[in-house]
Amino acid sequence: MTSEPISTTGPFDPPGVTWQGVSPRLITARLVSGGITLAVPVVAGVVLAVLVSPWFWLLAAVPAAILVWVALVVPRQVRAIGYAERDDDLLIRKGILFRSLVVVPYGRMQYVDVEAGPLDRRLGIAKVQLHTASASTDANIPGLVPDEAERLRDRLTVRGEARLAGL
Amino acid sequence: MSAPTPADGWRRVHPVTPFVRGWAALAAVLFLGGQQVVEDLPNVGRVAGTVQGLWWQALIGLVLVALVAFGYAALAWRMTAYAVDDDAVHLRKGVLFRQQRHARLDRLQAVDIRQPLLARLFGLAELTLEVAGGSGSGVAIGFLKESDAQLLRADLLARAAGVKARRAVPPPQAAGTVPDGEQDGAVPDGEQDGAGPDGTVPLGEVPAGVAAPAPVAEEPAPVAPEQPVYEVPPGRLIVSLLRSAAVWVLVVVLVAIVTAALVTRSWGFLASALPGVVGAGGYLFQRFAGEFGFRAAISPDGIRLRHGLLETRAQTIPPGRVQAVSLTQGPFWRGPDWWRVKVNVAGYDSADGKESQNILLPVGPRDEALAALWLVLPDLGTDEPRELIDEALAGDATTDRWFTTSPRRARLLDPFTWRRNGFAVTDRALLLRSGRLLRSLVVVPHERTQSLGLQQGPWERRRGLASFSVHSTAGPVRPVAYHLDAGDAARLLDDQAVRARTARAHATPARWMEHVAEAVPQVSPEELPVPEPDGGAATLPEDAR
Numbered sequence: 001m002t003s004e005p006i007s008t009t010g011p012f013d014p015p016g017v018t019w020q021g022v023s024p025r026l027i028t029a030r031l032v033s034g035g036i037t038l039a040v041p042v043v044a045g046v047v048l049a050v051l052v053s054p055w056f057w058l059l060a061a062v063p064a065a066i067l068v069w070v071a072l073v074v075p076r077q078v079r080a081i082g083y084a085e086r087d088d089d090l091l092i093r094k095g096i097l098f099r100s101l102v103v104v105p106y107g108r109m110q111y112v113d114v115e116a117g118p119l120d121r122r123l124g125i126a127k128v129q130l131h132t133a134s135a136s137t138d139a140n141i142p143g144l145v146p147d148e149a150e151r152l153r154d155r156l157t158v159r160g161e162a163r164l165a166g167l
Numbered sequence: 168m169s170a171p172t173p174a175d176g177w178r179r180v181h182p183v184t185p186f187v188r189g190w191a192a193l194a195a196v197l198f199l200g201g202q203q204v205v206e207d208l209p210n211v212g213r214v215a216g217t218v219q220g221l222w223w224q225a226l227i228g229l230v231l232v233a234l235v236a237f238g239y240a241a242l243a244w245r246m247t248a249y250a251v252d253d254d255a256v257h258l259r260k261g262v263l264f265r266q267q268r269h270a271r272l273d274r275l276q277a278v279d280i281r282q283p284l285l286a287r288l289f290g291l292a293e294l295t296l297e298v299a300g301g302s303g304s305g306v307a308i309g310f311l312k313e314s315d316a317q318l319l320r321a322d323l324l325a326r327a328a329g330v331k332a333r334r335a336v337p338p339p340q341a342a343g344t345v346p347d348g349e350q351d352g353a354v355p356d357g358e359q360d361g362a363g364p365d366g367t368v369p370l371g372e373v374p375a376g377v378a379a380p381a382p383v384a385e386e387p388a389p390v391a392p393e394q395p396v397y398e399v400p401p402g403r404l405i406v407s408l409l410r411s412a413a414v415w416v417l418v419v420v421l422v423a424i425v426t427a428a429l430v431t432r433s434w435g436f437l438a439s440a441l442p443g444v445v446g447a448g449g450y451l452f453q454r455f456a457g458e459f460g461f462r463a464a465i466s467p468d469g470i471r472l473r474h475g476l477l478e479t480r481a482q483t484i485p486p487g488r489v490q491a492v493s494l495t496q497g498p499f500w501r502g503p504d505w506w507r508v509k510v511n512v513a514g515y516d517s518a519d520g521k522e523s524q525n526i527l528l529p530v531g532p533r534d535e536a537l538a539a540l541w542l543v544l545p546d547l548g549t550d551e552p553r554e555l556i557d558e559a560l561a562g563d564a565t566t567d568r569w570f571t572t573s574p575r576r577a578r579l580l581d582p583f584t585w586r587r588n589g590f591a592v593t594d595r596a597l598l599l600r601s602g603r604l605l606r607s608l609v610v611v612p613h614e615r616t617q618s619l620g621l622q623q624g625p626w627e628r629r630r631g632l633a634s635f636s637v638h639s640t641a642g643p644v645r646p647v648a649y650h651l652d653a654g655d656a657a658r659l660l661d662d663q664a665v666r667a668r669t670a671r672a673h674a675t676p677a678r679w680m681e682h683v684a685e686a687v688p689q690v691s692p693e694e695l696p697v698p699e700p701d702g703g704a705a706t707l708p709e710d711a712r
Contacts, residue, residue: 011621011633011657088668099628101621103664107671108617133299133513134617134638136645 012093012101019082019093025123026143027078031071032119038067083141088163090130090156092139104139107163108132112153116146128152177248177259184247184310185240187286249308251319253326256296258306270298270306275327276488276514278320279524280481282313287479292316296323297514299640305514321390324468324483393466396542397528397535403505404458407530408451410499417447458529463539470542472527482524488512489543490615491637492527493644494536494560496606506536506560510543511642522643533560544612548595555591559600559608563587570600576630577650590635590648590659595670597637597663599648609646611637613663613670621660623653635659 045060076096084091089105109130116126126149130139144152186193239262247260259267279295286292286309293309294316311319408414420443428436459476469485490511500506508528515524528539537556549555555569564572564586572589573581581588584603591598597616599609616637623633633656637646651659 010631011623011653011660014657014661089664097625099621099623101660103619103660105616105618105664105668105671107668132617132638133640135641136636137618137638138620139618 012099014091017084017086017091019084019091021079022081022083022141022143023125023145024075024078025125026081027075029119029123029125029143030074030078034070034074035067038063038070042067078143081141081143085152085155090139092141100138102137102139104130104132104137105163106156106159109156109160112156112160114149114153128156130156177250177257179248180244180308181291181310181312182244183289183291185244187283187289187291187310189236189240190285249306251322251326256306256308256323258308268306270296270304272323272327274298275323275485277485277512278323278483280313280316280320281309281478282475282480283478286310294319297512299513317390320483321468324391324485327485328468391466391468393464393471395462395464396538397463397531399458399461399529399531401459403530404455404461407500407505408455410497410505411451412497412499413447413450415499417443454529457523458526461526461529463528463542465542470527474523474526474529480523484510484512490611490617490642491639491644491646492540492543492610494540494608494610495602496560498604500530501606504533505530506533508536508539509643511639511644513640516641525643540610544596544610546595548593555593555598556608559591559598560606563603564589570598571651571655573632573650574652577632579630580626580632580650585650588649588651590651592659592662592666597646597666599637599646601647601649609644611639611646613666614673615639616663616667616670619660619663619667621656627653633657637663 041063042060045056045058045063049056049060073096077094080094080096080099082093084093088107089103092102092104094100110133111131113129113131114126115129120126124146125143126146127140127142128144128149130137132139141152242262243260246262246265248258250257254273255269255271257267257269259265276297276299279297281293281295282291283293289310290313291310292313293307294311296306296308298304298306308319309316421440424436424440428434456476456478458474460479461472461474464471464473466483469483469488472480472482472484474480490513492511493509494506495509496504496506506528507526507530509522509525510527511525527543528536531539537553540556547555549569558567558569562570564570567589569591570589571591572587573585575585577585577588584601587603587606588601590600595612597611597613599611601607601609617640618638620636620638621633622636627633627650631653632650633653635648635651635656639646648656648659
């Protein structure tokens with residue numbers, strides 16, 4: 001379980017592509033939001049176990065186990081996220097156990113969103129979401145430094161306009 | 168209005184529109200009222216004396232409600248107006264919440280003329296423009312007189328094609344198969360202001376109905392002639408529905424329930440079958456009514472589809488608007504070798520489960536299914552299209568010449584279909600084949616590729632497999648090739664990105680008619696309907712300039 005930059009081989013590593021990772025602050029963001037969501041049932045379970053019946057320790061144990069699992073997996077997941085700008089398309093790679101690679105041609109982009117929630121803003125990261133005419137295109141890059149997000153957005157927009165072709 | 172007024176002027180929809188739209192509410196009110204009366208019937212005699220005095224008040228109340236409803240409807244009608252100019256269609260509506268919508272004509276994906284049952288009685292139709300803006304982005308203009316709707320459609324298509332024609336060279340004509348007036352659909356007609364269907368009212372000048380036709384600058388765009396390609400006889404549709412999986416599931420369930428009822432002698436079982444029967448019956452009727460009288464034709468404006476039993480729909484899909492095609496065959500259709508052809512068109516969203524707009528051929532033998540495919544993709548980019556398609560429809564790895572299928576190690580994940588799952592690439596399109604019991608072929612033209620994806624789960628990785636998908640616009644066709652060899656999938660992803668790019672650069676939708684004319688040579692021009700609603704409006708002097 002080394003946690004160095006995960007180098008995939010085979011189909012998810014096209015030759016001649018240098019991948020760019022995302023900010024490690026995304027790990028914090030995901031851990032915090034996951035922790036908050038899971039802490040509620042843990043606390044509720046603990047309180048009920050103390051007050052009502054020891055059986056409620058089970059209620060607390062399940063989310064606690066999930067929490068530990070999340071804490072183990074999230075850092076690796078975040079390190080596995082990568083994107084690469086090629087001449088004509090953008091590649092986005094994700095996942096360790098379930099891997100995915102998306103190729104989005106610049107000419108197919110309809111619009112680009114940059115999103116950042118309150119936690120993201122505090123941590124200084126943002127998410128870039130690409131939209132094509134297809135709803136099944138799941139192309140987003142989370143955990144970008146705001147400057148990089150803006151640079152990417154502008155760059156994608158410019159490239160998209162240069163290559164835009166109908167539908 | 169502060170809105171930019173198109174030079175053409177605003178036009179109103181037909182005054183009967185609110186009634187046609189609101190009849191459901193009206194019927195509901197009448198039904199509820201009637202129900203109340205029926206339920207109270209036994210009491211009527213008893214309380215007749217006391218009610219006698221209330222009748223008048225009830226009547227006055229009803230009249231008031233009717234007046235308010237009528238007033239609102241009249242206001243809503245007054246606020247609804249549309250206009251057409253060179254670049255866009257404008258529609259505004261709404262009483263309290265005003266909405267104004269511009270649909271760019273160069274983004275036009277499809278034009279539908281829809282006639283619900285009641286509108287058919289009045290001879291009205293609603294025209295819907297799809298402009299690929301996602302769900303609910305279409306512009307529905309309605310209701311109009313049927314002839315007006317057709318004229319408007321021809322006008323819109325001509326304008327949309329005119330934008331195109333400026334960029335592309337007009338296609339060379341295929342001799343003999345294309346009747347006169349073929350180019351009319353592609354010529355920039357009505358480039359100047361003022362062209363448009365007559366019988367419409369400039370807003371705020373004259374009341375509807377008594378208005379003189381709006382002045383027309385040029386001859387209104389003629390309705391493009393069309394060549395019928397195929398139609399689906401009702402008998403075949405019924406048989407195909409009887410052979411569909413829904414019916415067989417229903418039969419099996421019914422037999423099981425009746426057996427259970429007979430064995431246990433408790434008839435309560437039968438009642439439990441009712442929801443299933445009603446559901447299946449509703450589904451079958453919906454399909455029958457939606458696909459009844461299905462006819463397809465080609466015209467310079469694109470593919471024309473007409474269908475519907477109660478509510479009829481005439482669709483026009485201009486050339487190059489189909490994003491993906493699928494041919495599917497259920498197990499009970501294999502005997503007669505029937506196929507169902509569906510398409511993805513941006514703007515036709517089948518999110519609500521109804522896919523009646525996305526059907527290119529409800530059911531037909533292989534030849535008709537191929538004709539449907541040629542409508543969309545006249546040139547498959549191979550020398551032996553028929554052999555390729557035959558292999559794609561019925562072949563598997565044991566006989567393949569073109570297809571690359573899943574490797575043998577995928578058989579644990581796909582025990583039955585691994586020999587079928589595969590892809591083939593031609594110069595023009597990507598073919599994805601899958602399914603053994605439920606055969607399916609998906610064809611995606613290279614220039615219509617949106618984005619590409621590659622997925623791999625833990626089992627796939629262990630066996631060196633990966634799944635490849637092409638992202639198409641929303642619709643019933645989902646192009647995916649499961650469990651390919653990982654190397655094949657990676658190469659396909661790379662090559663397909665390049666192919667899609669080059670195809671986009673060279674896409675020439677203008678060549679469409681030529682190829683379809685070759686593909687459907689058996690139709691002689693004399694059989695064509697000649698819909699030329701040639702009003703005298705063209706002779707009027709223009710003042711719009």
